[in-house]
Amino acid sequence: MKVVIVGGVAGGMSAATRLRRLRESAEIVVLERGDHVSFANCGLPYYLGGVIQKREALLLQTPESLAERFRLDVRVRHEVVALDPVGRSVTVRDLDSGREYVESFDELVLSTGAAAIVPPLPGVERALVLRDVADVDRVAEALGGARSAVVVGAGFIGVEMAENLVRRQVSTTVVERGTQVLAPMDVEMAAPVAAEMREHGVRLELGAELTRVDADSVTLSDRRVIPADLVVMAIGVRPESALAREAGLEIGSGGGIVVDERLRTSAPHIYAVGDVVEKRDAVSGQSMLVPLANAANRQGRLVADVIAGLPAIDPPAQATAILGVFDLTAATTGWSEKRLRAAGRPFRVLHSHPFAHAGYYPDARAMSVKLLVDPATDEILGAQAVGGDGVDKRIDVLATAMAGGIPASRLMDLELAYAPQFGSAKDPVNMLGYMADNLRTGAIRTVQWHEIDDMIATGAHAVDVRSPEEFAAGSIPGARNLPLDELRDRAGEIPAGPVLVFCQVGQRGNTATRLLTQLGRDAINLDGGYRTWRDATAAVR
């Protein structure tokens, strides 16, 4: 059996090494266009920022090490320029000699990845991207002497890039066409990331677009000129599917190669994995692009199993992702509220702001967590979190619960490891379960931050149940202060009509809402409390 693998990074190299472990006798050829195989893509920004100090640390394997250990025939700087699915061969160009040759295969794996999108702007050829080691070398060179930089795009990579430019003392502006950073997250969950960036000196231009790139600056659509010794494009990636497309393989609506659950393309004996394929979404079952390293690595290993005849099935994708930026962590899994809304899918929202560990143990820091739930089935549709330590843990637990089909309410039952430095006796994840259960059973009703203006305009009385000190430090316009501990006696002071209750994070509001409801009032709690409202409105105003 001769297996040719096109692309030698995450997916391709996982496929090659797994296949060798399964089939010692197979001939395995890996064709990689770039200079390097199996490098640490996700480490590139951190090398530029000096967090990873040695360039060698990025290079996890070499063709030589892979030949030695796995008897792989790895050819770097060899680009596949044509694919003949019927004749089962690829045409390969040796980029150094210019020589072209034909390589036949019994089975072919396409792991060509995705390329950074570069919009056709005047002067854009000066802009750099960050996808491989050659890119990182170019950026590193441009960084020498650079005092200013513009990063275009405030997605995960753009934000990481900005953080690392600041680490290098480069005055950095991030230009983002959208109205928030981190498009996969909802506005109120992304807002703390924007605030953190600004606090660390990043200039953030939201709702802004580039019109041209000049020698040492860029121009925005409002004609402002931003100094930019260095311009980095990080507006997204598109699947490198041209080879497959030209060979007549089926391409999806997102531009990725269409594969089935066994990673088979529309052509026999041709498989595809990683950023170049369209994946099946875990929530909707529909095709989507998920250019994430974990999925690529998983599919790489899996395609080797498929080729070896093992009964492997590619699971649907939740698109779990995480970002560290300065002292903040933001993470997401599944669908966001805006995506659910755009798809017209019903959902229930929960916000909370729990401490990462017991409040009485030192350095307890609050995080913000959001859960999206199917109101009909109690299924978890997505989760987001932003904060410090423990954000990664909670998103991983929620991603696992989602994968395991644990209903939102049953998050209360999870037995998570508790000691005061690691969590709380009622862990933040358990608390989400309690909240979801209260909503499911109707024990509590909640309203979202973007709904309260309408409520107040139509006559609801906003009651801030926090302390007078908290109230004085800032509250929702039009609210009266009635501290929770006095509410039982003073509820009569609230005029007739619906009552909008809120506190700082939603928990005292929950108690107050339950109390008022039992006193016969039409009360509703502001989900996530003043804090979610403040994060969200600060972001949109």
Add this chain to the structure above:
Amino acid sequence: MKVVIVGGVAGGMSAATRLRRLRESAEIVVLERGDHVSFANCGLPYYLGGVIQKREALLLQTPESLAERFRLDVRVRHEVVALDPVGRSVTVRDLDSGREYVESFDELVLSTGAAAIVPPLPGVERALVLRDVADVDRVAEALGGARSAVVVGAGFIGVEMAENLVRRQVSTTVVERGTQVLAPMDVEMAAPVAAEMREHGVRLELGAELTRVDADSVTLSDRRVIPADLVVMAIGVRPESALAREAGLEIGSGGGIVVDERLRTSAPHIYAVGDVVEKRDAVSGQSMLVPLANAANRQGRLVADVIAGLPAIDPPAQATAILGVFDLTAATTGWSEKRLRAAGRPFRVLHSHPFAHAGYYPDARAMSVKLLVDPATDEILGAQAVGGDGVDKRIDVLATAMAGGIPASRLMDLELAYAPQFGSAKDPVNMLGYMADNLRTGAIRTVQWHEIDDMIATGAHAVDVRSPEEFAAGSIPGARNLPLDELRDRAGEIPAGPVLVFCQVGQRGNTATRLLTQLGRDAINLDGGYRTWRDATAAVR
């Protein structure tokens, strides 16, 4: 409705506050024998160590604050001395006045907790325990001027206590009857904890028992005398079920109150929660004692739902627990290998030693992870981990996977949040899935650390596939060195017969075993590699 709750800490107070939110009209009386309600049990050792500096931080609520917010009638220093299940009343003694009175109830919740076990030794009355705030005050007083301490028992609390005594510069000895610390964990997973304790100056006497306590020392069964200005008993707890027992309620074989899935005792209108009850084990379905704060809090809230007529069901217990000790974290969920072995239940074992985050990102530290799997069903039976950052996350993910019924092999599919500072593209949890799948499909066979002496004795050839440098630094006696990268060419040097392959952590061994198997050899990989073997044998020798 009048509800009386006996015990005002984790379970009792969760019940009281939840019940108030559900039933504003209920009369709720909380009777607490001690001086304080709702204190931070799990924080007590850290207050003694000075990590938590203010005593007030331990006191989460007072009777006054609970009356104000939740209209609870909380009576501290009121002990329930008798229970009449038929007449539905309790006899209460006011510990200050000595007065006794009868309190009737419609519904009763017993949340009396568990008491520290103190063995009947000469002089033992000088020994202190650590269960409540009064205990902590006594220990704090005894600590003034103490230069030496003996902690009896190396369970979670004993180890935490020892760590915090060292923080106070007290020369500390831990005396443990068993042959390892942390009995819920397996010997090779507990061994790094013992090493960490010793490295930080704790004297650890395993397999040792106290015979007497004297004025400033204790005597061990081998007649050695250990200086001990302070003696702390932490050998375990027993349910405080005397009140229930005397009232004729059904008591289980472990001494805890028997309750059903709705936390009902054998007597109508009487419920019990927390450390005093026997819980249903998630793996076996049998009764067991799980004196953990998370379970107590969860049951407390749940019993309020039951009393309020909501359809709440108490889930089975996995006994997830965690310990931080100096720079190490150890955690467990589900069953251990020794427990499975003792129960005669078939199981499969996996060890790995992954980095907590990408190896190329700074400060990547290896942890040890162990997974126990049902060989017939691929069900996860238990997991343990020991290491630094990220141990808590992996155990929580595994506990969640277990709760969600995710089979061990499918851990490979979990989409966990990956950026290089948080994990790996193939997360440690995914790797466990790959390993479990290899075992399940027979792609690999492994042998455990305690099985290799027999293998070698019966003629297997031990081959260390690490580098010559690693081999020279220490290997398994009798092994020959044949580095993985040379194995393909030099496999013929291994004499005929079975081959026991090992590397440092098991991964190169996996590749080598696959290679040898495909070359027609009878090869088996040492699970967890040299590192598991070394941890385990250092612990038992």
